[in-house]
Amino acid sequence: MTRVPGLACLVLPLALAGLASLAPAGLAGREISAGVQRFTLPNGLAVIVAVRPELELAAVNLTVDLGSIDDPPGQSGMAHILEHVTLSGSTTVGSLNPGTEAVALADLDRAYAALDRERRKTPPNPTALVGLEQWFDHAHQAARRACETGEILGGRLELRGAVGLNATTTADATQFFTWIPTGDLPLWITLEAERLRHPVLRRFYSEREVILREVAGLTGGQATLQERLLRELFPGAPLGQPLAGDLDQIRAIDRPAAFAYFHRTYRPERIAIAVVGRVDPEQVHRLCLDAFGDWRPEEPGELPRARRESTAPLAAPRFWTFTSARGSVVFLAAPRPPAVSAAALDVVAEVINAPDLSPLRRRLVDEQSLAWTVGASASYPAQKHTAIFLVHVNGLAGVPAQRLTQETSTLLRALARGTDDELAAAVLAAEMRLAAQLDDASAFASALAFDQAVRGRWNASFERLEQLRTLRANDVRAAARALFDALPPASVSLGDR
Amino acid sequence: MTVTRVGVLACLAAIAAPVCGAMRGDGAPPGLHSFEQVDLPNGLKVLMGTPVRPALFSELLLVVRAGTGVEPGSPEEVARTAAEALTAGRRSPEAPSVREELARLGVTLDFTVGREVAVFRFAVPTANTPRFLPLLADLLDRRGPTSPDVWDEAIAHRSAARAGEQQDGWQRATTQLAGLLWKVGRDDPSPAPSDDRVAADREAVAAFWDRTYTAARMVLSVWGETPIAELTPVMRREFGRVAAGGTLGSAPPIPVRLKGGGVRCVEQPGAAPAALLVGVGADIDNDAAFYAWQVAAHILGASYNSRLQNRLRTESQVVYTVEASCMPVGPRGMTMRVACQTDQVEATRRIVIEEMRRLATEPVTAGELDLARALLRSRLKLDEASFRDQFYRRALAWLSRDGVRDASSAEPVLATLTPKTLLEVLRSTLKPDEAATVVVSARPESFCEGGHDTKP
Numbered sequence: 036m037t038r039v040p041g042l043a044c045l046v047l048p049l050a051l052a053g054l055a056s057l058a059p060a061g062l063a064g065r066e067i068s069a070g071v072q073r074f075t076l077p078n079g080l081a082v083i084v085a086v087r088p089e090l091e092l093a094a095v096n097l098t099v100d101l102g103s104i105d106d107p108p109g110q111s112g113m114a115h116i117l118e119h120v121t122l123s124g125s126t127t128v129g130s131l132n133p134g135t136e137a138v139a140l141a142d143l144d145r146a147y148a149a150l151d152r153e154r155r156k157t158p159p160n161p162t163a164l165v166g167l168e169q170w171f172d173h174a175h176q177a178a179r180r181a182c183e184t185g186e187i188l189g190g191r192l193e194l195r196g197a198v199g200l201n202a203t204t205t206a207d208a209t210q211f212f213t214w215i216p217t218g219d220l221p222l223w224i225t226l227e228a229e230r231l232r233h234p235v236l237r238r239f240y241s242e243r244e245v246i247l248r249e250v251a252g253l254t255g256g257q258a259t260l261q262e263r264l265l266r267e268l269f270p271g272a273p274l275g276q277p278l279a280g281d282l283d284q285i286r287a288i289d290r291p292a293a294f295a296y297f298h299r300t301y302r303p304e305r306i307a308i309a310v311v312g313r314v315d316p317e318q319v320h321r322l323c324l325d326a327f328g329d330w331r332p333e334e335p336g337e338l339p340r341a342r343r344e345s346t347a348p349l350a351a352p353r354f355w356t357f358t359s360a361r362g363s364v365v366f367l368a369a370p371r372p373p374a375v376s377a378a379a380l381d382v383v384a385e386v387i388n389a390p391d392l393s394p395l396r397r398r399l400v401d402e403q404s405l406a407w408t409v410g411a412s413a414s415y416p417a418q419k420h421t422a423i424f425l426v427h428v429n430g431l432a433g434v435p436a437q438r439l440t441q442e443t444s445t446l447l448r449a450l451a452r453g454t455d456d457e458l459a460a461a462v463l464a465a466e467m468r469l470a471a472q473l474d475d476a477s478a479f480a481s482a483l484a485f486d487q488a489v490r491g492r493w494n495a496s497f498e499r500l501e502q503l504r505t506l507r508a509n510d511v512r513a514a515a516r517a518l519f520d521a522l523p524p525a526s527v528s529l530g531d532r
Numbered sequence: 533m534t535v536t537r538v539g540v541l542a543c544l545a546a547i548a549a550p551v552c553g554a555m556r557g558d559g560a561p562p563g564l565h566s567f568e569q570v571d572l573p574n575g576l577k578v579l580m581g582t583p584v585r586p587a588l589f590s591e592l593l594l595v596v597r598a599g600t601g602v603e604p605g606s607p608e609e610v611a612r613t614a615a616e617a618l619t620a621g622r623r624s625p626e627a628p629s630v631r632e633e634l635a636r637l638g639v640t641l642d643f644t645v646g647r648e649v650a651v652f653r654f655a656v657p658t659a660n661t662p663r664f665l666p667l668l669a670d671l672l673d674r675r676g677p678t679s680p681d682v683w684d685e686a687i688a689h690r691s692a693a694r695a696g697e698q699q700d701g702w703q704r705a706t707t708q709l710a711g712l713l714w715k716v717g718r719d720d721p722s723p724a725p726s727d728d729r730v731a732a733d734r735e736a737v738a739a740f741w742d743r744t745y746t747a748a749r750m751v752l753s754v755w756g757e758t759p760i761a762e763l764t765p766v767m768r769r770e771f772g773r774v775a776a777g778g779t780l781g782s783a784p785p786i787p788v789r790l791k792g793g794g795v796r797c798v799e800q801p802g803a804a805p806a807a808l809l810v811g812v813g814a815d816i817d818n819d820a821a822f823y824a825w826q827v828a829a830h831i832l833g834a835s836y837n838s839r840l841q842n843r844l845r846t847e848s849q850v851v852y853t854v855e856a857s858c859m860p861v862g863p864r865g866m867t868m869r870v871a872c873q874t875d876q877v878e879a880t881r882r883i884v885i886e887e888m889r890r891l892a893t894e895p896v897t898a899g900e901l902d903l904a905r906a907l908l909r910s911r912l913k914l915d916e917a918s919f920r921d922q923f924y925r926r927a928l929a930w931l932s933r934d935g936v937r938d939a940s941s942a943e944p945v946l947a948t949l950t951p952k953t954l955l956e957v958l959r960s961t962l963k964p965d966e967a968a969t970v971v972v973s974a975r976p977e978s979f980c981e982g983g984h985d986t987k988p
Contacts, residue, residue: 392632
C-alpha cells in the first residue's frame with residue numbers, strides 16, 4: 036500500500052493553514068478497490084466480485100434500487116412488503132404442485148378482494164362478512180396445502196450452511212444478503228434468479244401480519260419524531276413517507292397490488308449483485324449470466340418514484356422542536372448546499388458526531404448538562420434524492436426547547452471557525468468510519484452492491500475515501516458556513532408527544 | 533475517539549467458550565502473510581501479523597486478565613471501572629485528554645469486560661500506528677496513586693455507561709436473566725441483579741488497576757500493514773516499560789447454577805411490544821455436551837426453519853422474529869436463551885417452554901440435526917477467518933485459568949452426533965422446569981401479576 040506521512044504534516048505555518056490537504060491518507064482504499072471486478076449482463080444487471088482468499092464463506096448481497104421513498108402514494112410500506120414476500124420462493128421452488136397452487140392463489144386473491152370490499156362498506160353486512168371470511172380462510176388453507184411448509188428459500192440455503200441470511204429496506208434500496216459456503220454459491224444465485232424471475236408471493240397475508248408487527252415494534256404504533264419531521268418538511272413528496280411504512284396503508288396492500296408493483300420495479304437494470312470471498316470472478320460472472328442473462332421482463336417497467344419525482348429542496352435551514360416529559364428534541368433541517376462536496380458535508384457531520392471531538396457534545400452534554408445526546412446525518416433520509424443535512428439534540432427533562440435551540444444555533448455557527456487540528460481529526464474519523472465498513476466482508480458486499488445499484492458506481496465508497504484524502508480545511512469550513520450561517524433565530528414547535 | 537463498550541466484541545465471549553483443555557497455539561493464524569510472537573522480559577506477550585489482503589487500518593487487541601471475577605471479594609463494578617480508566621484523564625497536566633488525543637489520531641476503541649479478562653480493540657489509521665503505540669504504552673504504564681483524576685473520570689464514565697445500560701431494555705433483561713440463573717460471585721449469597729450494583733470507589737479501582745493491569749497479565753496483538761520488522765523494536769521499547777506485576781492469580785469462582793427458575797418483570801417506557809427472555813442453565817463438562825447444546829439451540833430457534841420460528845412466526849405471527857442462542861457461563865456452565873418481542877407474553881412463553889421440553893424428551897429429526905450441523909459448521913468457519921477471534925483465542929490460552937475450547941474439537945462431535953445421542957445429552961442436562969423468565973414492558977403485563985416478582 037502507499038505509505039504516507041502522519042499527522043505531523045498538519046502542523047503548518049499559519050499562512051498555509053486551510054490550504055493543505057487534511058488527511059494523511061492512512062488508508063489503502065485504492066489498493067483494495069484494485070482487486071474488484073465488475074461485469075454487466077446484457078439486460079443491465081450488474082455483478083461485482085471482490086476476491087478474499089481467506090474466506091471459506093462468501094459474503095453475498097443482492098441490492099434493488101427500490102426503497103421506501105419510492106413507495107407509491109397511498110402505499111407506504113410497499114418496498115418493505117416486497118422485501119418480505121419475494122423470499123417465499125418461486126412458482127416452482129417451494130410448490131408441491133404449481134398448477135394447483137396457482138389456482139389456489141387466484142382463488143385466495145378473489146376471496147380477499149371480496150372480503151375487503153365488504154369490510155369497506157358502511158356498515159358491512161354481518162352475514163356476508165361471515166361467509167366471506169370463511170371463503171378467505173378456506174382459500175388460505177388451500178393455498179398453504181399446495182406449498183411446502185416452513186421457510187422455503189431460507190430453509191434451502193441454511194441446509195447448505197448459509198448464515199446471517201437477512202434482508203433490509205432503507206429509504207433508498209432493498210438489500211438481500213447472507214454468508215454462503217463458497218461451493219454453494221451456484222445454489223444462491225439460482226434461487227435468487229428463481230424468486231425474482233418467477234415470483235409467487237405466497238403466504239402474502241400472513242407475512243403482512245408479520246410486517247405490521249415489525250413496524251409496530253419499530254414505531255410503537257405511531258409516527259416517530261423523525262417521520263413527523265419529514266412529513267412537515269416534504270408533505271406529499273417521496274421524502275415525506277414513513278421509512279418503515281404506514282400501518283394503515285400496509286393493511287390496504289393486497290397481493291395483486293404487490294405483484295403489479297413488483298413487475299414494474301424489480302428490473303434487472305436496477306439490480307446489482309456483489310460477491311466477496313474465495314471465488315473466481317469469471318465463474319461468478321458465468322453463473323449469473325446463466326441464471327439471469329436472459330431475464331427480460333415482458334411488462335413495461337417504470338423508474339422508481341424518487342427518480343421520477345423531484346422534490347423542492349428546503350429554501351433555508353429550519354429548527355423544529357418536540358417536547359415531552361422526557362425532554363425536548365431539537366431538529367435542525369438544513370438544505371445540502373449544492374456547491375459543497377459530499378465529503379466536506381460528511382466531515383461536518385463527523386465534527387458533530389465524534390464523541391471526543393464534538394464541540395456540541397462537549398458543551399451541551401458534558402459541560403452544561405442540557406442534553407443527553409447530539410447527532411448529525413449529512414444526507415437524511417436518503418442518498419439518491421434531494422436530502423437534508425439533519426442535526427438532532429435530545430435535551431434532558433426540564434430544559435426548555437428554546438434554550439436548547441439557541442445554544443445549538445450558536446455552537447453550529449462556530450463550527451466554521453474550527454481549527455485545522457480539529458478538522459483533521461474529523462476527517463480521520465470520517466475515513467475510519469468508511470474504512471471499517473469496507474473492511475468487513477459482509478458490509479463490503481453491501482457497499483459494493485448498494486453503490487452500484489443506487490449510485491451507478493460500485494466504487495463510490497472508494498471515491499469518497501479519495502475525496503476525504505484531498506479535502507482541505509477551508510473546504511470543511513466553507514461547508515459549515517454554507518450550512519449554518521443563515522440559521523433562523525427560533526424554532527417551530529411540532530407539539531408535544 | 534469513538535468508544536463502544538460492547539459492540540463488535542460482544543461476540544467474543546461466545547466464540548471462545550472457556551473449557552478444560554488448551555487450544556493449539558502453534559503457527560500463524562490463517563490469512564496472515566507473516567506472523568511473529570515476542571515475549572518481553574516483563575512478561576507481556578506481543579503477537580504481530582500482516583494480513584495477506586491489504587488492510588485499511590491497523591488493529592490492536594489488548595487482552596488483560598482483569599475481568600470481574602479475578603479478584604476475590606472485589607465487586608464487579610471495580611473491574612468495569614478500571615477498564616474505563618485506560619482512556620481516562622490526561623498524560624500530563626498540560627496535555628489534552630487521552631480521549632481527545634486518541635480522537636485526533638483517528639483511533640476508535642471497543643471494549644468489554646468479562647469474567648476473566650478485559651478486552652480492548654483499537655482500530656488505528658496505518659499512518660498513525662507508530663504514534664499510537666507509545667501513547668498506549670504510556671496509558672498502561674500509569675500507576676494508581678499518582679493520578680487520582682484518572683480514577684475519578686473513570687468512575688464518571690462508568691456511571692454514564694451504567695445509565696445507558698439502564699435505558700437499554702434488552703441489556704437490562706439479559707442482566708436480570710443471568711441473575712436468576714446463576715450465582716456468579718464468591719461472596720454474594722443471593723443472585724443480586726446487576727441493576728443494584730454499587731459504584732466503585734477511587735481507591736478500590738486504583739488498587740485493582742495496580743494489581744491487574746500489569747505486563748504479566750497482558751497479551752497485545754497487532755495486525756495491519758506495518759511490517760513486523762518495523763513494529764518489533766517499537767513494541768520492545770515501548771511496552772517493555774509496563775510494570776511486570778505478579779502472577780495470573782487464582783481462577784475465578786465457578787458460577788453456581790440456581791435451580792429455582794423464577795420470573796422478573798421490568799417496566800420500561802417505550803418497551804412495546806414487550807421484550808421476552810426465557811433462559812435455562814446447565815452444567816456442561818465436556819465437548820459433546822457443549823456442541824449438543826449449540827445444536828439444540830439452532831433447532832429450537834436459531835434458523836429460519838427452527839421450531840420456534842415455525843410456531844411463533846410462520847404459524848401464528850405472534851412475533852416478528854425469535855432467536856435462541858447459547859452462552860457459556862464460566863468453565864462448565866451454559867445458558868440457553870430465547871429472545872423475542874411480543875404482545876402475547878404468556879402464550880409465547882408457554883410455547884417456548886413446550887419446545888424446550890420437547891427437546892429434552894423426544895429425538896429431533898435427522899433433517900433438523902443436519903440443518904443445525906450445517907449452520908454450526910459455517911459459524912465456526914467464519915470465526916476461523918476472523919483475525920480478531922484468532923488472536924483473542926491465543927491470548928486466552930495464556931491468560932485464562934478456565935482454558936479455551938479448541939475449535940477443532942467441534943467437528944468430531946458434530947460428525948458423530950445422532951438424534952439419539954443428542955437426546956441423551958439433553959435429557960440429562962436440559963431442565964425446562966428450571967427456566968427463568970424476564971419480561972420488559974411499557975406497562976404491567978397481566979402475566980406478571982399474581983405473585984410474580986415485579987421490579988419497576
